[in-house]
Amino acid sequence: MASPPFLPLLLLLLSLLLLSPPQSYSYESDKVNLTLYYETGCPYCRDFIIHPLAQAMGSDLVNIVNLRLVPWGNAYSIGSTIVCQHGEDECLLNRIHACIIAVARQPYMFDIIKCTEEQEEQQAANNMSSNPSAVWTYCVDKLQFPKSPIEHCSNSGMGEKLLLKYGYDTTHLKPPLRGVPWVTVNGIPLAQEYKKFVSYVCNAYKGKSLPSACRKSSHDTEKSSNEEHMCYRA
Numbered sequence: 001m002a003s004p005p006f007l008p009l010l011l012l013l014l015s016l017l018l019l020s021p022p023q024s025y026s027y028e029s030d031k032v033n034l035t036l037y038y039e040t041g042c043p044y045c046r047d048f049i050i051h052p053l054a055q056a057m058g059s060d061l062v063n064i065v066n067l068r069l070v071p072w073g074n075a076y077s078i079g080s081t082i083v084c085q086h087g088e089d090e091c092l093l094n095r096i097h098a099c100i101i102a103v104a105r106q107p108y109m110f111d112i113i114k115c116t117e118e119q120e121e122q123q124a125a126n127n128m129s130s131n132p133s134a135v136w137t138y139c140v141d142k143l144q145f146p147k148s149p150i151e152h153c154s155n156s157g158m159g160e161k162l163l164l165k166y167g168y169d170t171t172h173l174k175p176p177l178r179g180v181p182w183v184t185v186n187g188i189p190l191a192q193e194y195k196k197f198v199s200y201v202c203n204a205y206k207g208k209s210l211p212s213a214c215r216k217s218s219h220d221t222e223k224s225s226n227e228e229h230m231c232y233r234a
């Protein structure tokens with residue numbers, strides 16, 4: 001007997017239920033919304049995720065932010081066909097990121113994303129061509145996260161749907177996104193000041209006890225990024 005055609009979808013839904021926190025319930029309103037609009041093929045996005053963002057997410061700042069990742073960047077769609085700035089491989093990794101975001105709860109979600117960006121950076125530094133499939137499976141194995149929910153999401157068309165939704169969110173930003181990485185704090189874009197996001201988050205926080213990450217002044221010394229530290233649509 002052939003397995004019913006909806007079995008993969010059923011498995012995906014089950015794994016979503018098991019692995020993903022119910023966003024609407026876990027959402028904490030006194031936290032600061034920190035949103036990163038990015039694309040996986042942009043070296044400045046990679047650098048931002050691997051260094052300042054990872055540092056912040058490894059500190060107690062993590063307790064006061066709702067981190068939202070939006071992997072779309074300068075991509076565009078023609079109907080349901082997605083065209084990415086850095087080609088097909090970038091589209092694939094963006095889709096994998098969308099699936100990781102959908103199925104993995106924190107801290108796995110950010111750790112897996114960070115791992116894939118580190119791997120991509122390493123390959124770029126060695127002049128190796130990007131290999132998104134090898135990269136994400138390596139990272140998921142390394143962090144002992146199950147592969148199948150991500151695979152199902154990516155192959156079932158759900159990944160594509162998630163991406164198109166991210167595309168809608170990105171292209172409807174007000175004010176519009178000018179380049180990536182594009183960081184917003186409570187919806188306000190930091191534009192060229194994106195590397196100073198820790199100060200902005202700390203200033204926006206209305207809660208009682210400020211995390212110690214806010215007391216350190218090191219983040220204040222981050223220079224503003226100049227225009228060249230963003231990827232623009234060609």
Ligand SMILES: *[C@@H]1O[C@H](CO)[C@@H](O)[C@H](O)[C@H]1NC(C)=O
Nearest residue numbers: 122123124125126127128129
């Ligand atoms: C990568 O290529 C660049 C330019 O072609 C070269 O300067 C650099 O040394 C290469 N790096 C490695 C690790 O091969």
Ligand SMILES: *[C@@H]1O[C@H](CO)[C@@H](O)[C@H](O)[C@H]1NC(C)=O
Nearest residue numbers: 027029032033066185186187
């Ligand atoms: C943070 O994001 C949530 C969900 O999108 C939204 O409902 C809330 O108003 C935002 N809070 C602020 C302060 O922007």
